Amino acid sequence: MSGEPIRKIVIVGGGTAGWMAAAALSKIMGDFPGLSITLVESEAIGTVGVGEATIPQIQAFNALLGLDESEFVRETHATYKLGIEFVDWWREGHAYVHPFGTYGLDMLGIEFHHYWLRGLGLGDETPLDAYSISAMAGKAGKFLWPRRDQPNSPLSKLGYAFQFDAGRYARYLRGRAERQGVTRIEGKVVEVMQDAETGFVTAVRLESGTEVEGELFIDCSGFRSLLLGQTLGVAFTDWSKWLPCDRAVAIPCELGGDHEPLTRSTARPAGWQWRIPLQHRIGNGHVYSSAHMEQAEAEDLLLANLDGAPLAQPNHLRFLAGHRERAWEKNVVALGLAGGFLEPLESTAIHLVQSGIARLMTLFPTRDFGAQEIARYNRENEQEYIDIRDFLVLHYTATERSGSEFWDYCRNLGLPDSLAEKIAMFESSGRVIREHNELFTETSWLSVMVGQGVKAGGHHPLAGLLDEAETRKRLAHIRDVVTSTVSQMPTQDQFLVQNGSAIPVDRRAVA
Ligand code: FAD
Numbered sequence: 001m002s003g004e005p006i007r008k009i010v011i012v013g014g015g016t017a018g019w020m021a022a023a024a025l026s027k028i029m030g031d032f033p034g035l036s037i038t039l040v041e042s043e044a045i046g047t048v049g050v051g052e053a054t055i056p057q058i059q060a061f062n063a064l065l066g067l068d069e070s071e072f073v074r075e076t077h078a079t080y081k082l083g084i085e086f087v088d089w090w091r092e093g094h095a096y097v098h099p100f101g102t103y104g105l106d107m108l109g110i111e112f113h114h115y116w117l118r119g120l121g122l123g124d125e126t127p128l129d130a131y132s133i134s135a136m137a138g139k140a141g142k143f144l145w146p147r148r149d150q151p152n153s154p155l156s157k158l159g160y161a162f163q164f165d166a167g168r169y170a171r172y173l174r175g176r177a178e179r180q181g182v183t184r185i186e187g188k189v190v191e192v193m194q195d196a197e198t199g200f201v202t203a204v205r206l207e208s209g210t211e212v213e214g215e216l217f218i219d220c221s222g223f224r225s226l227l228l229g230q231t232l233g234v235a236f237t238d239w240s241k242w243l244p245c246d247r248a249v250a251i252p253c254e255l256g257g258d259h260e261p262l263t264r265s266t267a268r269p270a271g272w273q274w275r276i277p278l279q280h281r282i283g284n285g286h287v288y289s290s291a292h293m294e295q296a297e298a299e300d301l302l303l304a305n306l307d308g309a310p311l312a313q314p315n316h317l318r319f320l321a322g323h324r325e326r327a328w329e330k331n332v333v334a335l336g337l338a339g340g341f342l343e344p345l346e347s348t349a350i351h352l353v354q355s356g357i358a359r360l361m362t363l364f365p366t367r368d369f370g371a372q373e374i375a376r377y378n379r380e381n382e383q384e385y386i387d388i389r390d391f392l393v394l395h396y397t398a399t400e401r402s403g404s405e406f407w408d409y410c411r412n413l414g415l416p417d418s419l420a421e422k423i424a425m426f427e428s429s430g431r432v433i434r435e436h437n438e439l440f441t442e443t444s445w446l447s448v449m450v451g452q453g454v455k456a457g458g459h460h461p462l463a464g465l466l467d468e469a470e471t472r473k474r475l476a477h478i479r480d481v482v483t484s485t486v487s488q489m490p491t492q493d494q495f496l497v498q499n500g501s502a503i504p505v506d507r508r509a510v511a
Contacts, residue, residue, distance in 0.1 A: 004367045007034050010214030012189060012204060012227060014041025016051055016166055017336025017353045018220035019173040020061070024357045026180035027065055037181065040204060040212055042188040047170065048222060048337065049315065050250045052276045052283045053081060053263045053347035054161040056100050057439075061354045065176065073501035075172045076164035077279045080261040080492055082138035084346070086451055088267040091400040096127070096451030097262065098346075099134035100159030101146070102443050104478045110462050112478075113446050117430045117459035119475045122468055128450050130479050133158045133486065138262040142489035154485045161347075163263060163276045163283075185212060189221075192231040200331045200369075201227055215367055218360075219334040223319065223341070228334040234324045236340075242393050242413060243321035244292075244406070245271045245343050249299050250285035250315045254308030257282075261492045265345060266305075267399075269293070270406040273305060274344065279496065279503050281311055287343055290318075292406040319343070321389075327381045328374045333360055340385060345395060348388050351439070355384060387438040390419040391448070398423070398452035423454060430456035 009025060011018050022039045029035055062072060072078065083099035090096070104112030116128060129135040133154040137143060147155040178184060187206035195202050203213040204227075219227035228234050240246060255277070264275040271288030286302040299314050323340025327333060335356045342348060359380055363373040396410040415423070418435070425431050426449050432442045450456075466474065496502035 005032070005035075006216045006365065006367060007036065008214045009035070009037045009216045009218065010204065010212055011037065011039040011218040011220055012041075013220030013222060013336070013338065014039055014170065014174070014184070015047035015220060015222055015336060016170050016350060017222075017338070018218075019170045019177060020350070020353050021218050021220060021335055021357055022177035022182045023065055023173040023180070024061070024361075026177050026182045028361060030180050036183065037177075038183045038185060038212055038214070039177070040185045040187060040189060040206065043186060044188060047167070048317065049166060050248070050283070050285060050317070051166045051344070051350055052278070053084075053163050053274070053344070055347055055351050055439075056159045056161045057351050057354060058161055061357075065173075067176075070499045070501040072172070073162065073164075073496070073499075074503055076162075076168045077281075077503055078162045078164035078501075079259075079278055080143045080495075081161040081163045081263055082134040082143070082158070082261045083132075084263045084265055085138070085260075086265050086267075086395070086448075089265070089272075089395060089399060089401070090451060090453045092267075096447065097129050097132065097135035097138060098444060098447045098451065099129070099132040099138065100161060100443075101132065101134045102157045102159075102441075103128060103446070104131040104157075104475075107474065108462060108465060110460050111432075111442065113432070114430060114460040114463035115466070115471060115475065117456050118463045118466075118471055121459070122471065124472060124475060126475070126479060128447065131475075131482060132447075133482050134160070136482055136486045137489055138260055140486050140489075141258065141260045141491050141493075142486055143261050143492040143495045144489045154482045160261075163278055165278055165280075185210070189226060192227055194231065198330070199232070201231065215331065216365065217332045219332050219338040220336050222337045225324065225334060225338040227332045228324055228327070228329060228338055232329045232332055234326050234329050236320070237322045237325055238320060239322040239342075239389055240320055242389060242416065243343055243396070244289040244409065245287045246318065246320055247290045247295065247298065248285050248287045248317045248319070248344075249295070249302055250283070250317065251302060251306070251313070252281045252283055252311045253306040254311060255280070255282060256307035259493065263347065267401060268301060269404040270298070272345065273302060275307070282307055285344075287345070289406055292404070292409075323382070323385045326374075326378045327356065328377045331365075331369055333377070339381070342385065342388050342392060345392050346388070346440075348439070352384065352388075355439075356381065383436070384439060386416075386418065387435070387440070390416055390422070391440045391444065393419055394423070394445075394448055395452060398449065398454050400453060423449070426454055426456055428457045430459045 146158040191205040270293035276283040401407040
């Protein structure tokens with residue numbers, strides 16, 4: 001090994017992770033002299049085929065790739081996502097939105113929610129949703145791009161992501177990656193060759209006998225974790241005691257019901273059901289704990305709760321919550337499911353691929369593979385998983401749902417210390433703490449704590465500087481401005497047509 005630049009990158013796997021990596025690396029490093037990027041995938045093995053909802057950070061990834069948003073939305077049959085609506089999570093019959101963007105208006109240097117909490121103390125029980133443009137527009141089926149240039153408009157507080165067809169997204173990225181010089185090889189990897197002395201991976205051998213040599217290997221082989229887990233033996237950190245769901249059954253159905261720019265998550269007796277409306281169909285799935293529900297019952301429950309006729313056979317999936325102890329070992333970096341998985345409740349898996357790519361770019365190695373960079377990559381990666389885990393656990397543990405063993409278990413989970421501190425702080429004084437620039441913002445933590453019924457013990461003392469009448473007046477004014485702005489926004493369907501992102505109606509029935 002030497003300090004020479006890497007010349008051969010091999011990506012194993014062509015699911016969402018593989019093609020995201022291929023598209024990004026070829027875009028950023030494509031002009032590097034003598035560099036080759038090869039992606040190996042096996043159509044016979046196939047991909048997970050789910051993974052349709054995202055979070056706003058994906059806009060940065062699309063921008064990095066230079067994607068035109070209207071084209072991207074059209075090609076992936078995407079819809080906009082203004083947040084997630086959680087139904088029956090706190091208690092049956094209750095719903096709240098975890099919106100993207102921010103709430104209300106900060107006043108006198110104090111975050112808005114402290115005024116909302118003060119209003120609550122004064123008897124104004126208007127839900128937090130009423131102060132979020134994303135939540136209100138989402139529920140009304142409306143969409144418009146944010147207007148950061150209009151700081152006084154609620155539209156400046158709107159945040160959005162996308163819901164798209166995962167298969168189309170991978171194909172779309174593949175087209176770009178191949179145009180940017182990536183070589184795709186079809187074939188099944190049957191052997192991973194290693195240097196006898198160092199254990200570094202030197203090549204993968206395909207069923208056909210072809211050997212694909214590389215210096216840096218990116219393992220995007222999905223749950224198999226062919227290189228990192230199977231070959232290099234990096235152990236899996238199992239978090240199923242905190243996140244007990246370990247199965248999913250997914251099925252697309254025809255369009256029906258609302259067509260809101262929101263992902264919906266409905267709590268079920270041993271897990272929850274997702275509903276993701278795309279332009280041409282609805283993606284549905286039931287995530288559940290196999291210790292608390294049989295597969296047949298989980299499937300029946302899903303099929304009984306679709307808004308349209310099924311468009312495929314149910315797809316059953318198994319997983320374990322957690323991550324590989326080290327995502328980067330020797331000359332192998334795992335992205336996507338090969339590196340770990342936290343269930344899709346907050347749509348974070350595609351984001352973890354994106355942030356893994358960004359981190360790899362920042363710490364990109366030479367053929368030396370410096371221990372310092374690898375250690376940093378692994379530390380940051382693990383911290384990101386921990387942050388997301390805590391946020392997910394909050395949804396399960398702060399609930400009044402009862403009457404099923406699953407929810408009784410979740411309500412009584414021993415909390416990770418980091419999460420326990422966040423809840424204790426909110427219960428003490430209504431403060432929301434966000435650590436080390438973690439993925440989920442104060443808005444996210446606030447929305448889920450309030451939505452799941454965690455009670456704030458007070459509010460920031462300075463929010464009390466406004467007297468009662470003034471507090472009520474300002475809260476009402478913010479609500480009114482949000483409502484009137486939403487009333488003037490186009491529906492999402494109108495918006496898609498206006499921006500040339502709608503797919504033709506005759507293609508909408510195609511799954
Ligand atoms: P895969 O899609 O499994 O791809 C693996 C690739 O490796 C395939 O191309 C396969 O052919 C190849 N491969 C494997 N073995 C070999 C071999 N021996 N030789 C050659 N090639 C091989 N994420 C989100 O962001 N939002 C969501 O809403 C969301 N929902 C999800 C719901 C469920 C139930 C699950 C399980 C996941 C969800 N995800 C979601 C995660 C998302 O689907 C994945 O993170 C994403 O698709 C990346 O998958 P992947 O590319 O790592 O793996």
